[in-house]
Amino acid sequence: MQETVLITGCSSGIGRATAIAFLEEGWTVYATARNPADIETLGERGCELATLDVTDDEDVDRVVNRILDEEGRIDCLVNNAGYAQFGPIEDVTVEDARRQYEVNVHGVHRLCRAVLPHMRREGDGTIINVSSVSGRLSYPIGGIYAGSKFALEAMSDALRNEVRAHGIDVVVIQPGPVETQFGRRADDEIARLDRTEAYEPFYAIWEDTGLLGGESPGAVSPARIAEDVVNAASATKPRARYPVGPVAQGTLLARFLPDTVRDRLTELVVRLVG
Template identity: 60%
Template sequence: MAKTALITGCSSGIGRATARAFLDDDWTVYATARDAADLVDLAESGCETAELDVTDEEQVRAVVDAVLGEQGRLDCLVNNAGYGQFGPVEDVTTDALHRQFEVNVYGPHRLMRAVLPHMRERGEGRIVNVSSVAGRISTPGMGAYAASKFALEALTDALRNEVAPHGVGAVLVEPGPVESGFARRANGELEELPRSDAYETVYRLYDDSEVFGGGSPIAVRPDQVARTVLEAAVTPDPRARYPVGGFAELSLKARYLPDGARDTAFSLLNRLL
């Protein structure tokens, strides 16, 4: 019997590519998004589709119950749905910070709690949480987004050891910039902030969406991330973390620099801008 995967955030980018990658690997794929109309082509390709807003507890439970009712099994959950709230910490409102955590942290947590009883009962299963290099190293203007990804990483690190005795795996995938609509939405969220006059250099950097996606030379393709997610799902003994792309690997090495060295680098960047 084909294995079953539930994937969130499939309307575009990484989620859409991941749904196709699992489908090509002969999985039964439940591709979800807030607007089911965005999933028509995935349905035509052979995916099962469902409307799912990860901030809606009842909808999360209903979708998981539907998968289990129809398939009798759920082998992999891919928590991909998320967005980036950029901006200086002072300018990001508490409401905006709450929304960031609602989607990027509480959403995956809801899904994990919904699927784990089934996975533990079966004695197998895999949870793949799509994080970011921003979940390991925070930079100016990314405090809110990085905080949400740091939190997701912490939850996953704890979960990995909690569920291992039950035969369940928990893995993190950490891409850097990706050629997707992520930067466009992040810039849209940035434009909504009540900007102070103190952080012009930060805004100057983040107003250029090409730095973090789109045509950036450091961005990876969504299908590259999707292949890594699939690898994390099928590898018998997966690593705890899978960075994706050269920029991601280099950025993660920067964590080992002394804090003062990183701060000096940011100060130099600030002067250049």
């Protein structure tokens, strides 16, 4: 029987590439996005399309129930929808921070709660949460975004052990820089902030380096990430985490450095850029 996957955030980048990769492997793919016009071409490729705002409980229930009515199964959930709110902690408003968590954390929670009853009844299923190297290592100007990804990683670790006995796998994908429009939206979010002069060195680092943007050295293609997502979904015993790309693999090692060493390296970067 053909397997079915539900993917959030398919309007571009990782989500779009992942939908295509699952199609090529013969899965029934439900590609979702807040704006249906953004995923019309995926429908032309063979995806089933659905409008889905991960912050809306009714939207989530409607889409999950539709898939179960039409296919009778959801074998894999890929929680990809998300964005980055960068900026110094003081400059990011409480409202912006709340919105970041509403999408990156609570949205994932909603989808997991919606599909888990079905997966438990079937005694099978895979939940794949697209995180980031920022989910294991935080840095100046990235605290709000990294915090949301830290929360996602913690939630995934707990869930993995809660549902293992029911035949359900939980996987975290950890990209570094990706060749997508991710950095452009992050630029838009940071441009809305009222900048405090005291943090200008950190804003300069963002503007000069691009951090996680598609032009960063070592950025990987969305298709490369999609490859790991499909491999994890297809594996009998997938790994708990898949760091994708050399930057991700190298950066994750930095978390083993003592805090004092990481802090000194950060000070050095600020002096060099400033």
